[in-house]
Amino acid sequence: MKRRVLSVLLATVALGSTVLSAGCSGKQDAKETLTVFNYGEYMDPAVLDLFYEETGIEVKYEEALTPEEMYTKYKAGAIDYDLLCSTDYMIEKLIKEGELQEIDIDAMENAGNIGDKYWEFSQAFDPENKYTVPYFWGTLGILYDTTKVKEPVDSWNVLFNGEYAGEIIMQNSMRDTYMVAMKALGYSLNSNNEDEVNAAHDLLVKQKPDVQAYLVDEARDEVVAGNATMAVVYSGEAYLGNQYNEDLAYVIPKEGSNVWLDSWCVTKQCDNVDAAQQFLDFLCREDVAEMNFEYIYYSTPNEKVIEGLSEEDRANEALVPADDATENCEVSVQLDPEINDLMNTQWKELKAE
């Protein structure tokens, strides 16, 4: 009891002194804060505390669920966000709208921890690597039950050859599902060629009777539970699925697939660019990147972290895709508006079949 009273007293004193010192320093250097906008559950909260301890910069942390929600909130302008973490195509949009500031990546001490491969991926939406710092990435592939397939899966064709009719789950998302068909036909997933999109559509219409369901979050669970043999899922989902059911395997088909990349960028509203850059540098530091990796378990672009992984984790395709597996992969970028409209219409038709 005595100790509890004491600790309460101490806490009060400590709180008082931080308030006081904050008040004092506030006058001197206008108390530094950063407003950071990220996806939910996408950073270890301890990282923010560590950053405050080391730099004295306080991070106001805001979360969103989807890129679209993030964009809408950012555009609404109610909060001045300094830094935000978003996905490739949304960043492309922000860059085109002139919403971002250049980052001095050469000045960042730890930027070298990010592998060259990921800076190259970034060039799909940030051609000169000026605006973004890679954070996490992953692929789209097939999660399948090894006990139910006759031979190892290595091609998108298994989804279209009718062999697993009624046992297939596709993504309930337009671009992801079209990507599968485009890649199966050997086209680019960013194709703006109307004939190629039409061919992909025909293939998907033909496939629909074989599809058990178009799902997003439940796709993994259905394979885990044995309700379906295979599903098109994101690599992070596949890693978790494998934790639940050891018989599951994940493959990035040989025709190539979609690589997604979430990156950090600095908004044009940010006044304190130095602090923002300090934060980005901090995120690339090995120990911090490792904390985040162990919290999120998506693929990290931080090569120092990958080197430190266990043998087993490094061999896991869902966690660390091999270089040759991602050779044919592409980052998806915004399509021409006409092609996008065409795809939207076709997607509705497909779902209405």
Next chain:
Amino acid sequence: MNKLKGINKRSWLSTPYLIWIIGFTVIPMAVIFRYALSSPEGGFTLANVAAIADPVHLKAVIFSLEIAVGCTLICILLSYPLVLALRRLNLGKRGFALFVLILPMWMNFILRVLAWQMILSNNGILNLLLQKIGLEPVALANSGVAIMIGVVYDYLPYMVLPIFNAVSEIDEDIIDAAKDLGAGGFTIFRKIIFPLSVPGLLSGIVMVFVPSMTSFVISDILGGGKLQLIGNIIEQEFTKSMNWYLGSGLSVSLMIFVLISMAFTMRNDMEGKGSAIW
């Protein structure tokens, strides 16, 4: 004078309601109408509202109608025997039976639908039971039947409760009198119970038909994304295609459709009351 003050005070009490209605019904509706009647480039257009006639959208509307009409009919067929059985129970048992009926509504709606997904899936509880008793498993998952089961399960209480209220108000003496005059069970139902339950039936129809027509969560979860109600298309226009104009336009045409069917029901309601008086 005192009376006047009392009235003034009472109308002041409605302020929170007014703020609520204006903030969360009137203004959002105005925004929806603004989007529905304009094109992305600006300027007035009816194209978004007329888009309901597009074959893909029309197909979804027809499927929604099938689900809504089917769900309403099944709910009615299930409700009457239940209500008649409830009528015969003594007060305590009746309270308990109603409690059991309402109990699932205390659980989250999404959870209940997800539970059905578990029951109906290929390796689900239903097929497990069927196999245990030596029957063939059924492939109900991700089908129209699954959606129908989901909507009926979710909206059945909204049909039972108003009909039950109407039926429980019927004076026992009327039924006794009918019995004295030699009416059988079915005649009593046809000539007394059913006509007197019509007001409850009509509000039940409105409360079941409209939400099952416009729902999208149930069809999304139980239809496996393969079957679309018009609600799903509207949802996609807002969240996926980012076309708020078309989404609003389709919402407005759906609203008009629902209003027409409501007006139809209301007119019948008045006729119903008339015949009840006669």
